[in-house]
Amino acid sequence: MRLEKDMKLRERAAKVIPNGMYGHQNVSLIAPGTPQFFTRAEGAYLWDVDGNRYVDYMCGYGPQLLGYCHPEIDRAYCEQLSRIDVATGPTPLMVELAEKWTELVTHADWAMFCKNGTDATTMALMTARAYRGRKKILIATGAYHGATTWCTPFPDGTVPEDRAHIIHYEYNNVESLEKAAEEAGDDLAGIFASPFKHDVLTDQQLPDPAYAKRARALCDEKDALLIVDEIRAGLRIARDASWSLMGVEPDLTSWGKSLANGHPISALLGSEKAKAAAGKIYATGSFWFAGAAMAASLVTLKILQETDYLERMIGLGTRLRTGLGEIGQRRSISIRQTGPEQMPLIMLADDQGNLDMQRGFAFCSGLMEKGVYFHPWHNMFISAAMTDKDIDMTLEAADRVLADMSVDA
Ligand SMILES: Cc1ncc(COP(=O)(O)O)c(C=O)c1O
Incomplete structure (x- = not known):
């Protein structure tokens, strides 16, 4: 067998x-x-x-971008592991990595590192709310942003209050986005978007530039933050934030999965405008400052810049x-x-829209x-x-x- x-x-x-x-x-x-x-x-x-x-x-x-067990990246990881990894304080690599990320990603002036994608999207949500002390967050229906109480796709273990201030809109639909923003009124904290519509079980959609530009404009008009969740698509669409290809620069981007070619690290990147708000939220984790994944990420970024x-x-x-x-x-x-x-x-x-997909499974x-x-x-x-x-x-x-x-x- x-x-x-x-x-x-x-x-x-x-x-x-x-x-x-x-x-x-x-x-x-x-x-x-x-x-x-x-x-x-x-x-x-x-x-x-x-x-x-x-x-x-x-x-x-998603995490494996350049292939499993990449010799140069894994060597950097193991060498750093043998010197210092999780410790009482971070290593200098953290500053170097933040500098590198802000060089690579046009909209980014600062970086905070964490471990999983959900850490980064949750920090993005908190930063948007801390920015002007507002509550409402717009999220596209069916979009996945992680697995904690405000975003898990399954309700078990959560209460309605966890999502009380989340308003849904249809991806790529300007009218629906505007309606959701209107509903949020003066309490709009931020708009989440995926680089493209990559929901499960349904056809994917590339972003309509009119939608992306309207999301940017709405955030500007209402002094809210535009968040693009790059965790799945980041570095697979562009060597910059994905919407840079359409000339749209977010205020915040959440990154994960492939930053260190499979080693555990994620990040929240942000523009100067959002820096003070990011500094206000209490965000931390025992493993977030570990040096080995940062060493691996530095080598990964170098390879991304130097190769095709x-x-x-x-x-x-x-x-x-x-x-x-x-x-x-x-x-x-x-x-x-x-x-x-x-x-x-x-x-x-x-086969679309349900798990009973006999032909796809076959x-x-x-x-x-x-x-x-x-x-x-x-x-x-x-x-x-x-x-x-x-x-x-x-x-x-x-x-x-x-x-x-x-x-x-
Ligand atoms: C778009 C997107 N956001 C957030 C997440 C959550 O990342 P993690 O599973 O590392 O917490 C994922 C994971 O698949 C994702 O695809």
Whole structure:
């Protein structure tokens, strides 16, 4: 059996871990045949506990940007770990890293570092409220900004008061945004936006510049803060904040996942205007000032500036998109491919809006057996460690799986 050890581990896990696994890494909600446990990762590949190898299109749900176990980044991490990591005070690397980030990101004049994306989005929310002492926060319906009481997608363990001052609007819809801002009135603290609409289970949407510009203008008119949550898309769209490509500069950006190519660090970056407010909130964590992830982030940023990693990822994603489009046409199976090429969401025609996606699951299960890790309803991530060969191998596998599916249909 392909997943024999994995299944045994799942049985043990069910006894000592709630639900056997929790959060987004619980594979019970995705395609059958997806392994839960892994023992090795290198470059573009993952090996499950049974020794099967996969070209990994999830990249740890984002953190792996330049490939697993990147030698130069991991060397910097390990060297720093052997000198000083978590300590009674930060290392000089913290200042160097804040300087580097403010050089890289146009809107940023300062940086605060933390560990998870939710730390950074929560700090952004608090900073926006501290800025003018206001309460209302605008968030796009269905957008994910983390997993704590004000933003978790599931209500269990929260109370309505946790979201009492959150007003929803439709992404890319200027009218809806304006209506939400009007509802907030004089109490508008900030507007959250994702770099593009990357909600699960539904087609992705690139940002409409008219929407992005209106969000900026509304914040200016009402003296509120514009927050772009870069945690998932940051560094995969641009070497600057993602909306810089449209000439829109936010006041705050939250970053996480890929800042140190898989090592634990996240950040809140902000403009001068928001600096005093950020200085007012009490924000801290035992591991937030650790040196090793900062050393890894410095090397990651250097590589991002010196290489064509982004252009290569876009090229690989385009090769995948074009190839899948051709296969779908040849096999008469309609494949919906949305979002930027380097962060594709790939779903089969009739699957949208619910988890009962028989065809998408069948497609992903088939790919999994052929050594390709695809997700049926979450955007995926191209890694800069992938090569044309990996994409071609993926396309060959997809062709065989879709051929079987068109015979079954
Ligand atoms: C857009 C966005 N914001 C916030 C988060 C939360 O990040 P973390 O899981 O590191 O807390 C995520 C995680 O997937 C995300 O995609």
